[in-house]
Amino acid sequence: xxxxxxxxxxxxxxxxxxxxxxxxxxxxxxxxxxxxxxxxxxxxxxxxxxxxxxxxxxxxxxxxxxxxxxxxxxxxxxxxxxxxxxxxxxxxxxxxxxxxxxxxxxxxxxxxxxxxxxxx
Numbered sequence: 001x002x003x004x005x006x007x008x009x010x011x012x013x014x015x016x017x018x019x020x021x022x023x024x025x026x027x028x029x030x031x032x033x034x035x036x037x038x039x040x041x042x043x044x045x046x047x048x049x050x051x052x053x054x055x056x057x058x059x060x061x062x063x064x065x066x067x068x069x070x071x072x073x074x075x076x077x078x079x080x081x082x083x084x085x086x087x088x089x090x091x092x093x094x095x096x097x098x099x100x101x102x103x104x105x106x107x108x109x110x111x112x113x114x115x116x117x118x119x120x
Contacts, residue, residue: 001029001081001088008090015093018042018076022093024057030087036060036094045070 004027012025022039037057045052055076059065071091075082078092 001027001090004029005081005090012092013095014078015095016077018055018093023060023096024091024093026059027090028087037091039093040066042076 008025008027014025015022018024018039020039020041024037024039026035026037027033037059039055039057041054041056043054043056045054050072052070052072053076054068054070056066056068059067069076069084071082074080076091078090081088081090083089
């Protein structure tokens with residue numbers, strides 16, 4: 001799974017933080033899953049001494065599924081992977097702000113001309 005996460009970091013422009021309104025990429029090994037989710041809320045779990053947070057998100061699937069995970073900051077920011085039910089998961093916010101500045105995406109130039117010919 002760590003190798004797969006490394007490959008994702010080469011392809012996607014990720015943020016180092018997470019906030020309400022972000023879109024995150026979630027990856028899992030078993031069952032195999034790669035899905036986007038929209039962050040609806042992030043609220044502190046006041047019942048725990050350590051810093052844990054309730055992250056409520058809407059999985060961008062058909063139909064959309066709302067779920068809440070309880071995670072530590074390194075887990076919800078993609079600094080470390082975590083397990084759920086014994087299966088490894090990874091979550092990190094995607095940076096959609098300026099894909100040109102990341103150097104990870106190549107620009108595609110439109111072909112010159114339309115390729116259409118005038119028929120009389």
